[in-house]
Amino acid sequence: MxxxxxxxxxxxxxxxxxxxxxxxxxxxxxxxxxxxxxxxxxxxxxxxxxxxxxxxxxxxxxxxxxxxxxxxxxxxxxxxxxxxxxxxxxxxxxxxxxxxxxxxxxxxxxxxxxxxxxxxxxxxxxxxxxxxxxxxxxxxxxxxxxxxxxxxxxxxxxxxxxxxxxxxxxxxxxxxxxxxxxxxxxxxxxxxxIWDYIRSREVEVPSIYYAHEREVFLRDGMWMAANEFAVPGDGDEVVTKKVRYRTVGDATLTAAVESDADTIDKIIEETAATRLTERGATRGDDRVSExxxxxxxxxxxx
The missing domain is CATH 3.40.50.620 (HUPs)
Structure with missing residues (x-):
């Protein structure tokens, strides 16, 4: 107390x-x-x-x-x-x-x-x-x-x-x-x-938030995971990159960011340096209109 x-x-x-x-x-x-x-x-x-x-x-x-x-x-x-x-x-x-x-x-x-x-x-x-x-x-x-x-x-x-x-x-x-x-x-x-709290209280989160290798393709300037929900188009090149997710919505419209942040400390350092919110940077549903x-x-x- x-x-x-x-x-x-x-x-x-x-x-x-x-x-x-x-x-x-x-x-x-x-x-x-x-x-x-x-x-x-x-x-x-x-x-x-x-x-x-x-x-x-x-x-x-x-x-x-x-x-x-x-x-x-x-x-x-x-x-x-x-x-x-x-x-x-x-x-x-x-x-x-x-x-x-x-x-x-x-x-x-x-x-x-x-x-x-x-x-x-x-x-x-x-x-x-x-x-x-x-x-x-x-x-x-x-x-x-x-x-x-x-x-x-x-x-x-x-x-x-x-x-x-x-x-x-x-x-x-x-x-x-x-x-x-x-x-x-x-x-x-x-x-x-949020990330300070996760580190301080030792809160468990899904592995998708940490940097990992994933097959992705570029769509509207964002790296989308290639899966059953986000299918690459004929002209889309699928590549393997080390990425992580800042937010996790539907796989159809949530993008990853290139990152080497595979620990909480690295994520906090990366988050502190960014100037784009996680939704603005990685959520296609928020790019429809202002x-x-x-x-x-x-x-x-x-």
Missing amino acids: TQPGTALSQLDALEAEAIHIVREVVAQMERPALLFSGGKDSICLLHVAIKAFAPAAVPMPVVHIDTGQNFPEVIAFRDMIVERYGLNLVVGSVQDAIDAGTVREEPNGSRNRIQTPVLLDTIEKNRFDACMGGARRDEEKARAKERVFSFRDDFGQWDPRNQRPELWSLYNGKVHPGESIRVFPLSNWTELD AAMEDRKKEGYF
């Missing part, structure tokens, strides 16, 4: 804030859930939640909207963590929604946009009134507009001009039936903070 008059480090302060927010969600809301994809941010958020309620179990289910186009290493890691901590995993399947005819796959093969109706349907079916996610304000301009408690109407939509004040870190979780709150306990963290993320968030995307 910190002694009176002892200043917290930046990392300790961020963790304490996140723990406070997670506890506020559980105290105020009736049916909260935690979004968990197996990516580094959701792993850190889960670690915070475990710490917030230890030695008791995490008092909420974890939810993953599975597009069916994930990197297999990440899904395997997700399942391992769920089993290790005895978590209740709720999966919203985009493939099931496609098979049922409730969503239609886009011509380009990406399932990023059609995640949103599956997420909204999962929230409605399970009557979740709050969903916590690992989004951070430094990732993207639209996410920088978010409050920590981000109100969604009964259609699951977000209005950036209609947000509740959060003076003195007081959070208003009041919702009417059908409405919900998206909560972002890691809002004030940066990518560098307002791509904000448009999806207004529709109900996390």
Whole structure:
């Protein structure tokens, strides 16, 4: 325990804030859930939640909207963590929604946009009134507009001009039936903070985040892994490069970066020197337009 008059480090302060927010969600809301994809941010958020309620179990289910186009290493890691901590995993399947005819796959093969109706349907079916996610304000301009408690109407939509004040870190979780709150306990963290936290707390992450050799090809200036989801075109040259992933979304649109960073210390050094966010550098879904993320968030995307 910190002694009176002892200043917290930046990392300790961020963790304490996140723990406070997670506890506020559980105290105020009736049916909260935690979004968990197996990516580094959701792993850190889960670690915070475990710490917030230890030695008791995490008092909420974890939810993953599975597009069916994930990197297999990440899904395997997700399942391992769920089993290790005895978590209740709720999966919203985009493939099931496609098979049922409730969503239609886009011509380009990406399932990023059609995640949103599956997420909204999962929230409605399970009557979740709050969903916590690992989004951070430094990732993207639209996410920088978010409050920590981000109100969604009964259609699951977000209005950036209609947000509740959060003076003195007081959070208003009041919702009417059908409405919900998206909560972002890691809002004030940066990518560098995430990796500092992973190193400091010895948090395990999927191997895909560390530099490794992979068959890749160049598309729109980004190195895409050659696999069943991202198929090289006739003119694309497949080469083997040492790469790592800064973020892990769908394999159809998430690119790798050339890197020799195969340890956490090297990743932190590399992250400290970069001037592009991980989404801006490696996510094709955020290159559609300047307002791509904000448009999806207004529709109900996390």
